[in-house]
Amino acid sequence: MKDNIDNIFKNLENTFDVEEPKIGHFNRFEAKLNQPKNKSSKNKFKLYSIITVAASVVLLFGVWLGSSISNKGMELARVSTEMEETQSYFATTIKKELLLIEKERNSTTEQLINDGLKQLEILEQQYKLLTVELKESTEDKRIIYAMVSNFQQRIEILHSVLTQIDDVKQLKTQDNEKFI
Template sequence: MKEDNLDRLFKNLENEFDNEMPEDGHEQRFLGRLKSNSNVSDKKPKRTFYKPFLAIAASIVLCFGLFFFIHNKPQENGLASVSPELSQTKDFFTAAITSELNKIRDQRSPENEMMVSDALKQMELLEKNYERLKIDLKDSGNDKRVIYAMISNFQSRIELLENVLKTIEDIKQLKEVKQNQMTL
């Protein structure tokens, strides 16, 4: 059915097609009109041989930049920079502190809110003290006294968090005892 419509269309337009050759100079007139309407020229485009070289140069500069950026990262100063054993020690203490903090956050309630917020403030002070110790360690050239102070700082943080958890547990037990006494 579609072919019939198409055939009919061509039969109806049979004598209306323009199949004659254009007059002489048609191409020149066409290019002249085209040129007057836009900035298109009939000149061949210039080949630019420097573009591939610029791309290669930019790639090399990028590679060197990444290389220097990766190798010039600031070294961590702290226990991890002294020795692999102290790095493991730092990782151990950090994991223990994170674990204790998560336990405290899980047991946070309106009854112990003041105690928890006070403990978190004390943790911030110990963290600031640790940052100062890192600077001292760098300045002192890995002095053992500073290393011991840093380890002591970690131990103080863990003790603080353990004490807070113990106190929270004591408060819970007291609350349960009071509830049991009231129900009797």
């Protein structure tokens, strides 16, 4: 093996560059290092980075949009104009009732209101399942009736909570009158 290496060096004996670099080589090298970089290559890198980030954002948005569309159901309002009016009426009524209930929130009504809101949340989850079923079968009237019934149940719960709040208020007033 040593003979092999010796033969290689003998064959390359006068081909090595052993000359000293020209005077000022170090200064020229340092000047090249300190020169501003080529702006076009820097711009290409920035453009490539921006395109990559934009493509990633578009891809993520597409995935999110696709999953949200597939998981969402069909709202009652998309069935017909009458159902759109019905949904609008129920949604408006529910919002008004919720505002009234929130105005009545205090330490004595807190538990009562929270219980009512939990019942509403259960009905909301059931409604979401109904929207998915409606999307799959738009001709099934039973689903539409179930959705309307769901809205009616929500309003009944809100009315019940308001009635119970009024009862609590009356009990408080009666108790306070006894002590006067």
